[in-house]
Amino acid sequence: MRTIHLKIVWLIVCWGCFSTCFQSASAKDFVVVIDAGHGGHDPGATGKISKEKNINLNVALAVGKLIENSDREIKVIYTRKKDVFVTLQGRAQVANKNKADLFISIHTNALAKGRTAQGTETYTLGLHRTQENLEVAKKENSVILIEDDYQARYAGFNPNSSESYIMFEFMQDKNMKQSVQLATLIQKQFKGTARRTDRGVRQAGFLVLHATSMPSVLIELGYISTPEEERYLNSQEGIRALSRSICQAVLQYKNAQAGLSPETPITEPAESAVDTETPDTQSEKDAEKARPAQSSRSGHKTENKASVSQEKPVFKIQILTSPSILKKNDRRLKGFSPVNYYKENGIYKYTYGESTNYNEILRLKKKANASFKDAFIIAFRNGKKIDIQEAIQESKRNK
Ligand SMILES: [Zn+2]
Incomplete structure (x- = not known):
C-alpha cells in the first residue's frame, strides 16, 4: 500500500517538473528593445575625450549581450547597433512593431560649462516636477530639430518651448506603474552594483517614451561634462558595471512580472525615490x-x-x-x-x-x-x- 502511495507521489512530482519545464520552454519570448540614444550626424552631448552617442552604444550593446546570455527567454532588439542616425519616432516604432515588453533608452547627461554634477538618473514619462528635469527632456527632445519634417511628424511640438510640455500634464499613462518599477530597480542596481551616485527616479516629457506603447524608461548614465565621470563612462570597468546593473534590473523586473524569484522581491517605489522634491x-x-x-x-x-x-x-x-x-x-x-x-x-x-x-x-x-x-x-x-x-x-x- 505504501509503495503504491509513493509511486503516486513520484508521478505527481515528475508530472509537476515536466509540465513546469514544458511551460517555460514554450513560454512567449519577453522582448526588450534597447535604444542607444543619438548616432550618426547627431553626436548627442560631447565631452573632452568622447561623444555621448558612442558611450550610449557601448553600454547598449553590452546590456543586450548580458541579457541574452543570462536569460534565453528574452529576445533583445536594438534600435541601432552601429553609428547611424535614427529618428525618435523610428526608435519607438521598433519597439511598437515588435510588441516589446520593455523599452530602454540609454543616454548620457551633460551640464553647461562651469557646472558639474555626477550620478545616474532614470526617467519615466510624466510631468516634470523640477526645472532641472524639464531641461533634460528639452535637451533630449531637441534632436528632432535635425530630423526632416519634424514639425509634421511631431504635430508641431516645439522641444524648446516649455508650453509644449503641458501635454504631459493630464496624460494617463497606463504603463506608468511598471515603468516606475523598472526605473526603481535600475537605480537600485546603479547604486548597489555600480556604486554610482543615485540621482533617483524622475519624470519628464520625453517624446521617445511618449511614442512607445509599453513600459519604458530613459536612463542618463552619468555626466559627460564632468571629467571624472567621462573617464568612467569610457572605461571598460564603467561599461561593465553600468551594463550589469541594467541587465540585473531587467531580469528582476521580468521575474517579478512572472511572479517568480522570491529572492529578488520587488518593493513598491518609495515616494522619496521618485523625483527630488520633498513632499509639501x-x-x-x-x-x-x-x-x-x-x-x-x-x-x-x-x-x-x-x-x-x-x-x-x-x-x-x-x-x-x-x-x-x-x-x-x-x-x-x-x-x-x-x-x-x-x-x-x-x-x-x-x-x-x-x-x-x-x-x-x-x-x-x-x-x-x-x-x-x-x-x-x-x-x-x-x-x-x-x-x-x-x-x-x-x-x-x-x-
Ligand atoms: Zn542624449
Whole structure:
C-alpha cells in the first residue's frame, strides 16, 4: 500500500517538473528593445575625450549581450547597433512593431560649462516636477530639430518651448506603474552594483517614451561634462558595471512580472525615490482630510455605522493621476472640489464625485469630461477598488 502511495507521489512530482519545464520552454519570448540614444550626424552631448552617442552604444550593446546570455527567454532588439542616425519616432516604432515588453533608452547627461554634477538618473514619462528635469527632456527632445519634417511628424511640438510640455500634464499613462518599477530597480542596481551616485527616479516629457506603447524608461548614465565621470563612462570597468546593473534590473523586473524569484522581491517605489522634491507637508495634511475614511490605502474593513450602505458599490470619477499629492488649489485640479484621492501602486489617483447611483455618476462624468476629457468611472466597495463592470451590473440589479 505504501509503495503504491509513493509511486503516486513520484508521478505527481515528475508530472509537476515536466509540465513546469514544458511551460517555460514554450513560454512567449519577453522582448526588450534597447535604444542607444543619438548616432550618426547627431553626436548627442560631447565631452573632452568622447561623444555621448558612442558611450550610449557601448553600454547598449553590452546590456543586450548580458541579457541574452543570462536569460534565453528574452529576445533583445536594438534600435541601432552601429553609428547611424535614427529618428525618435523610428526608435519607438521598433519597439511598437515588435510588441516589446520593455523599452530602454540609454543616454548620457551633460551640464553647461562651469557646472558639474555626477550620478545616474532614470526617467519615466510624466510631468516634470523640477526645472532641472524639464531641461533634460528639452535637451533630449531637441534632436528632432535635425530630423526632416519634424514639425509634421511631431504635430508641431516645439522641444524648446516649455508650453509644449503641458501635454504631459493630464496624460494617463497606463504603463506608468511598471515603468516606475523598472526605473526603481535600475537605480537600485546603479547604486548597489555600480556604486554610482543615485540621482533617483524622475519624470519628464520625453517624446521617445511618449511614442512607445509599453513600459519604458530613459536612463542618463552619468555626466559627460564632468571629467571624472567621462573617464568612467569610457572605461571598460564603467561599461561593465553600468551594463550589469541594467541587465540585473531587467531580469528582476521580468521575474517579478512572472511572479517568480522570491529572492529578488520587488518593493513598491518609495515616494522619496521618485523625483527630488520633498513632499509639501501642508498639502499632505490637506489631502489627508480630503481622503475618504475608508480608502484603498488601508485596505482593511473598518467597523462602521454606515457599513450596510457601504457594501453597495460606490462610483467615483477618476480625473487625473499624480506621482505626488497635490495641493487643494493646484491648477491641475482645474477648480474641481471636493476631490478625493486614493493611492494605487505608488501613484495618487484623484477622483471627483461619489454616488451609489450609476446614472447619477454618469451625469456627473459629463461635467468632468468638459475639463478632463479622459476622466472615467471607477467603483469601490468598502473602500476597496472593484471591477467596474461587476459594479455596474450590481447597481442595475439593485434598482
Ligand atoms: Zn542624449
